[in-house]
Each structure stands twice: as structure tokens, then as C-alpha cells.
Amino acid sequence: MTASSLLTVDHDARHVSLDVRDPAFYRDPNQVYAALHAMAPTFYWKEQRQWYFTGYDHVNALLRDRRFGRQILHIATREELGIPAPLPHTRHFDAAEAWSLLELEPPEHTRLRTMVNRAFVSRHVEKMKPEIAALSHQLIDRFERDGETELLSSYADVIPVTMIARMIGIPEEMGPQLLKWSHAYVRMYMFARTEADEHAADQAAEEFSYYLRGMIAERRASPRDDLLSHMIHTEHKGQYLTEEELISTAIVLLNAGHEATVxxxxxxxxxxxxxxxxxxxxxxDATATERTVEECLRIGAPVHIFERYALESVEVDGIPFQRGDKVGLILAAANLDPKKFSDPLAFKPERNEGPNLSFGAGIHFCIGAPLARLELNIALPILFERLPGLKLAGQPVVKDVYHFHGLDRLDLSW
Ligand code: HEM
Known part of the structure; x- marks a missing residue:
């Protein structure tokens, strides 16, 4: 089946029909993105009922465009925009999201991001290098002699959650529980989520928040040299983060901090x-590794879409948007724009054609990018060095979700 056969395109109207549940799409979205670049780089996605951008210049510019924002309720009411009332069965989730950096706009975003950044910078991500290397080696020690492994569970799932938990100051034995909460929580961001997903995410948010309240009380009483203590005690213009802000921030760091990296x-x-x-x-060497990692980020981004609201009437690529309209920015597709990257579907670490957009751009640019990059630059070369002859031991199983793009299983042997 060709990628273009998955799409029905009305060229004049720039309307596209595409089923996110079709395995042929979510297993290999890059092929569809290539077809979209050729046929309709800016398009109205009928099933999602909104406009999407795939062009590198458009996505890059819109991420930075202050006429668009992650939030709209700071300047308009739900009634005005016809946004449905919050669901009673997602109230814990909504409370946990209320102060998420991802969901705020200036001036609140600027205040919170400045304070989180201060605490973050004080943790010196670079200093974590030896810890990431040691953990990678320890994990490989456990399965090296088996000659085979399922890499997601034995390696990829463990490194990011362990590092972010250590950084925040959460005991490592909480790792498996954090993974469970986080998996349930992030299903809220998926296309085509079900009511069962909403209930599970809400319960995860409730338990996660309750757990964090206890941790915050402990660290207030006896601070340590960890991110949570730093966030509690970081002051900016005479202000401190509130309990609700601390909980939202810790949750977004923990979730964003490992799910995408895994x-x-x-x-x-x-x-x-x-x-x-x-x-x-x-x-x-370090330069080759860095280029390899960046090319992997370009061609295999883990989170494909972020959305923005038009904060005022604005026209982009000939499409008029009204205040409150949502647009989808397909970062993973922008990374494959043939106007920006030559032979875009090919894996060519030596290319030197500008940055990928996998970590976003503008005021919401991923605050964890230095940590994620460090983990990738350490964990990948160690894996290939320790296991020469590494090869696929089965067809990798792609997760049946869009717009997170990741694997359920990656069976390897050597
Ligand atoms: C490969 C791994 C990662 C990818 C691809 C990724 C991607 C992204 C992207 C695209 C955004 C911007 C969203 C937007 O513009 O709406 C973002 C924001 C964010 N990321 Fe990451 N991320 C990764 C790892 C991490 C890690 C390790 C952490 C935490 C330690 C983290 C924490 C955050 C936070 C807190 C934000 C919100 C920043 C803000 O809104 O100001 N991410 N990430």
C-alpha cells in the first residue's frame, strides 16, 4: 500500500481525510508526511476538524508566533468560544495540569519557567554524565550474557525515569510506580482517547499529586540537594512557587522527562x-555521536504534534484563523520538509542542514532538551559498543497510538 493511498486529498480546498487508527499510517507516518509535503503541506484534517501545518518554515514560525498560544482561557471564556465545560471525572487531572508549564502563557509562563529554570540549572545536567553512563552499563550487565533482550523494558524505559526521579529527588524504588502513573496520565494527550483512558488518567493524577504533597512537606521540613528542594526554596522577586505549582511542575517534568526520551x-x-x-x-567520536543523535531525532521524533490557539484574528498561508481556533503543528513532518532537508526520508547523520524541531521552538522550547540529549549521547553509543553485532530479533512493534510515535517492543540479539 502506498502512503498516498491512505490519504484522500481535495487539492483545491486543501482538505485531507486520514484515519489515525490505520496501522499503515501510525506504523510509518513518515511516508504519509512525505505525501502531504507533495500534495498539501498545509491542510484541513477532516477527522480532526482543524488545520495542520507540516512545512518547516511554518511550524518553526508558528511555534514562535506570539499571536498563537498554548492557552486561550486567559483571554476568553469557555462560553465565548464554545469550549465544553471541564469533565467532572477529570478534575484531578485538570488540577494537575492547571500549572503545567506546557499549558501556560505569559506572564504566568514566564514567571514559572524562570523559577523552574533556576532550580534546573542549579542541578547542572552535565554533572549527570557519569551517572547516566554507570546506569547504562549496569543495565547492560544484566542482559549481556543472554544474547538477546527486549530493549524497551530492559534499557530504554529505565534510564530516563531513573535519571529524572534522581534529579527531582524521588526515591528510585518509586520508578515502576512512576511509570504506571505516567503511562496512564499521558493517554490524555493521545488522539482518540476513550472515557476509560480519562478515568485512568484522573486516578493517576490524584495518586501522583497526593504522593507529591507528602514529598513536598518532607522537603520543606528538611531540604536536600535535589530539584524539588530547589524549586521549593527558589525565590523570584519575593515570590515562591505555590504547592499547586510545585505539584504541576513535578508531574510535567516526570512525565515529559521520561516518556518522550524512552x-x-x-x-x-x-x-x-x-x-x-x-x-x-x-x-x-563525540561529534559523530552528536550528529547521529540529532539525525535520529529528526527522522524518528517521539512526539509528533503540538497544538496552538489563535489568540487573535490572523492569516497564515492563506488560511484565516479567528481567536480561539486551534491549529496543529506537526513537528515530525516539519523535520522531513524537502524544502529544508535534502532526501528527507534518508538517514544521513553527516547532513548539516539546520536544526530539527523535535524539541519545539520559542517560549515553550523543551526545558529538558539538554538532559534528553545527554541521555541519548551517552546511552546509545554505550549500547552499541558493549553489544557488537546488535541486530533486530523480530519485527519491532510500533505502539498503536498517534501522535506519540514509539515502540511497544524492540527485540534484539547479538
Ligand atoms: C527526546 C526527548 C524529548 C522530546 C522530543 C521533547 C519534546 C518537547 C517539545 C516539542 C516541547 C514543546 C511543546 C510545545 O511547544 O508546545 C517540550 C516541552 C517541554 N519538555 Fe520536553 N521533550 C523531551 C524530553 C524532556 C525531558 C527529559 C524533560 C524534563 C526533564 C522535558 C520537559 C519538558 C517541559 C517541562 C516542557 C514544557 C516547557 C514549556 O512549556 O515552557 N522534556 N518538550
Whole structure:
């Protein structure tokens, strides 16, 4: 089946029909993005009932455009815009999201981001290098002699949650519980979520918040050298973060802090093995490693879409938007724009054609990008070095969700 056969395109109206539940799409969205670049880079997605952008310049500009925002309720009411009332069965989730950096706009966003950034910078991400390397080696020690492993559960799932939990100051034995909460929580961001997903996410938010309240009380009483203590005690213009802000921030850091990185590790290993290129060359030195990691991020981004509201009437690429209209920015597709990247579907770490947009841009640019990049630049080369002859031991299983793009299983042998 060709990618274009998954799409029904009305060229004049720029309307596209595309089923997100079709495995042929979510297993290999890049092929569809290539077809969209050729046929309708800016399009109205009928099933989602809103406009989407795939062009690199459009996505890059819209992420930075202050006429668009992540939030709209700071300048308009639900009634005015016809936004449905909050659901009673997602109230714990909504409370946890209320102060998420991702959901705020200036001036609130600026205040919170400045304070979180201060606490974050004081943790010196670079200093975590030896810890990430040691953890990667320990995990490989456990399965090296088996000659095979399922990499998501034995490696990719463990490194990001362990590092972010350590950084925040949450005991490591909470790792498995954090993963459960986080998996349930992030289903709220998926296309085509069900009511059962909403109930599960709400329960996760309630339990997660309750747990964090206890941690915050402990750290208030006896601060340690961890991110949570720093966030509690960071002051900006005489202000401190409130309890609700601390909880939202800790949750967004924990969720964003590992979910995307897990998938990026899995996607990267698959990309590298599929490419047939030699790991010795790909990870020859720090510069080669960095280029390999960036090319993996470009071609195998873990989170494909972020949305924005038009905060005022504005026209983009000939499409008029009214205040309150939502637009979808397909970062993963922007990374494949043939106007920006030559032979965009090819994995070419040596390309030097500008930055990928996998971490976003503008005021919401991923605050964890330095940590995620560090983890990838350490965990990937160690894996390939320790296990020469690494190869796929089965067809990788792609998660049946859009717009997170990751694997359920990655069976490897050596
Ligand atoms: C490969 C891994 C990662 C990817 C691809 C990724 C991607 C992104 C993207 C695209 C955004 C911007 C969203 C928008 O513009 O609406 C974002 C924001 C964010 N990310 Fe990441 N992220 C990753 C890892 C991390 C890590 C490790 C952390 C935490 C330590 C983190 C924490 C955050 C937070 C808190 C925000 C919100 C920032 C704000 O709104 O000001 N992310 N991330």
C-alpha cells in the first residue's frame, strides 16, 4: 500500500481525510508526511476538524508566533468560544495540569519557567554524565550474557525515569510506580482517547499529586540537594512557587522527562539498525555521536504534534484563523520538509542542514532538551559498543497510538 493511498486529498480546498487508527499510517507516518509535503503541506484534517501545518518554515514560525498560544482561557471564556465545560471525572487531572508549564502563557509562563529554570540549572545536567553512563552499563550487565533482550523494558524505559526521579529527588524504588502513573496520565494527550483512558488518567493524577504533597512537606521540613528542594526554596522577586505549582511542575517534568526520551531511545536504535550503517562510524567520536543523535531525532521524533490557539484574528498561508481556533503543528513532518532537508526520508547523520524541531521552538522550547540529549549521547553509543553485532530479533512493534510515535517492543540479539 502506498502512503498516498491512505490519504484522500481535495487539492483545491486543501482538505485531507486520514484515519489515525490505520496501522499503515501510525506504523510509518513518515511516508504519509512525505505525501502531504507533495500534495498539501498545509491542510484541513477532516477527522480532526482543524488545520495542520507540516512545512518547516511554518511550524518553526508558528511555534514562535506570539499571536498563537498554548492557552486561550486567559483571554476568553469557555462560553465565548464554545469550549465544553471541564469533565467532572477529570478534575484531578485538570488540577494537575492547571500549572503545567506546557499549558501556560505569559506572564504566568514566564514567571514559572524562570523559577523552574533556576532550580534546573542549579542541578547542572552535565554533572549527570557519569551517572547516566554507570546506569547504562549496569543495565547492560544484566542482559549481556543472554544474547538477546527486549530493549524497551530492559534499557530504554529505565534510564530516563531513573535519571529524572534522581534529579527531582524521588526515591528510585518509586520508578515502576512512576511509570504506571505516567503511562496512564499521558493517554490524555493521545488522539482518540476513550472515557476509560480519562478515568485512568484522573486516578493517576490524584495518586501522583497526593504522593507529591507528602514529598513536598518532607522537603520543606528538611531540604536536600535535589530539584524539588530547589524549586521549593527558589525565590523570584519575593515570590515562591505555590504547592499547586510545585505539584504541576513535578508531574510535567516526570512525565515529559521520561516518556518522550524512552521512545526516542527505541526509535533511534531501530533507525540505526535499519540504516545498516556501522555503529563504529556513527559513534566514532563525540561529534559523530552528536550528529547521529540529532539525525535520529529528526527522522524518528517521539512526539509528533503540538497544538496552538489563535489568540487573535490572523492569516497564515492563506488560511484565516479567528481567536480561539486551534491549529496543529506537526513537528515530525516539519523535520522531513524537502524544502529544508535534502532526501528527507534518508538517514544521513553527516547532513548539516539546520536544526530539527523535535524539541519545539520559542517560549515553550523543551526545558529538558539538554538532559534528553545527554541521555541519548551517552546511552546509545554505550549500547552499541558493549553489544557488537546488535541486530533486530523480530519485527519491532510500533505502539498503536498517534501522535506519540514509539515502540511497544524492540527485540534484539547479538
Ligand atoms: C527526546 C526527548 C524529548 C522530546 C522530543 C521533547 C519534546 C518537547 C517539545 C516539542 C516541547 C514543546 C511543546 C510545545 O511547544 O508546545 C517540550 C516541552 C517541554 N519538555 Fe520536553 N521533550 C523531551 C524530553 C524532556 C525531558 C527529559 C524533560 C524534563 C526533564 C522535558 C520537559 C519538558 C517541559 C517541562 C516542557 C514544557 C516547557 C514549556 O512549556 O515552557 N522534556 N518538550
Amino acid at each position: 521512545h526516542q531511545i527505541g526509535n533511534s536504535v531501530k533507525t540505526i539498525l535499519d540504516s545498516g550503517l556501522s555503529p563504529k562510524t556513527l559513534f566514532g
